[in-house]
Amino acid sequence: MHVDRNYENIVIVGYGIAGMTAADTLRSHGYQGRLAIVGGEPHEPYSRPALSKAMLADVGTIEPQYLPASDHGARVLLGNRAVALDVKRSSITLDNGEHIDFDGLVIASGSSAKRFTDHPREFSVRSHDDALRLRTRLHDQPNVVILGGGPLGMEIASAARNIGCAVTLVHQGTPMASHLGPYLGSRCSEAARAHGVELIDGRVAEVCAPDSADGPITICLDSGQEVGGDVIVSTIGDAPEGDWLADSGLLTDGRLKVDTRGRVNEHIVAAGDIAWLPTADSHERQPLWTAAIEQAKTASLALLVGDEAPPLDFQSYFWTEQFGLTIRVSGDFPVHGEPEVVARGQKANPDALLLRWSGDAQSAAAVGYRIAIPKLRRVATGDFLPS
Ligand SMILES: Cc1cc2nc3c(=O)[nH]c(=O)nc-3n(C[C@H](O)[C@H](O)[C@H](O)COP(=O)(O)OP(=O)(O)OC[C@H]3O[C@@H](n4cnc5c(N)ncnc54)[C@H](O)[C@@H]3O)c2cc1C
Missing domain, CATH: 3.50.50.60 (FAD/NAD(P)-binding domain)
Structure with missing residues (x-):
């Protein structure tokens, strides 16, 4: 060319x-x-991506992962x-x-990052400096309310639990389901509950932030329920x-x-x-x-x-690490229906799964399962099955 x-x-x-x-x-x-x-x-x-994974969870890492x-x-x-x-x-x-x-x-x-308010006790994570601010605050072990149950919210919830914070996560529907579909959404939600996260199914109507920096911050849900925390983390897109x-x-x-x-x-x-x-x-x-x-x-x-120049030809690939689960997906997501289990983990990680959805969608997921990305892509398209 x-x-x-x-x-x-x-x-x-x-x-x-x-x-x-x-x-x-x-x-x-x-x-x-x-x-x-x-x-x-x-x-x-x-x-x-490291900002909501290694960076928040690891006490040692404070430089960006350049x-x-x-x-x-x-x-x-x-x-x-x-x-x-x-x-x-x-x-x-x-x-x-x-x-x-x-x-x-x-x-x-x-x-x-989208936010509800500019209040200093509402955190969001887009940049290294945002993540550093949140990490510093989490190490005081505040009560954390996370708004939004997509990958970012769930990863931050996971990191906050590891640090020892009490965590409530507000999300309408099953967390992660709108990104990955109901099957993997349920897996992630079960893991979050097992790690002590309180999941609230609800929609935020209003965030009432105090005029002063240290007054209580309250989240009002559509249902009328009010949720309060020391800090809130908005992960709403x-x-x-x-x-x-x-x-x-x-x-x-x-x-x-x-x-x-x-x-x-x-x-x-x-x-x-x-x-x-x-x-x-x-x-x-x-x-x-x-x-x-x-x-x-x-x-x-x-x-x-x-x-x-050839036009863009991109097969979607995405990964998340939360509550002990490492999930990598390729193909069409969110995906509905039950997956076929294509392979299971070996001795080192017997719970690991390689999943595939066929039919209209071409989708594959490795849940704790070690597989190279190109191969995962070929599992999604049905061109490769591990022996
Ligand atoms: C915490 C977090 C975790 C994530 N995890 C994952 C993941 O696990 N997997 C995944 O696939 N994706 C993940 N993503 C999404 C992924 O990081 C983004 O899709 C990717 O970074 C987009 O790259 P970009 O270069 O377009 O934008 P950015 O990475 O946002 O870079 C844009 C840069 O431009 C700068 N900029 C903005 N405006 C101006 C201006 N006017 N003048 C000069 N500079 C400007 C910004 O400051 C920024 O440095 C994550 C995102 C976040 C925030």
């Missing part, structure tokens, strides 16, 4: 996994021009945020007033970091929509949690670590070679 556009000055906004992968991909496909990366956090790229250093040779501006994009002038403005011109732009600004694009003319209904190659237009591409990808009838985000990597590879190549 040859580079058919004479870019000399590419800028990447966002230095997470998508921004870093984009920089590496541009270089590995022969881009030799100037490269600048604007990274809103003061850190080099690190593992975000990703292996890259030799892309970019000018990296850490701790600076892009605040505006002028598409006509091909220029971005930073929060320090600096303007940076570009002839090609990669938008990889990710997303931020993420919102794409698109404010800086508000006047760019690139957003449709607040969404940064891309084509199947991650292109916003001929000179601007986007990847990762910020990007809305086309589906059969609309657009959706795929806020997953491996999706961000694949999107960044596709989009940055498309910036260089246009239609010659």
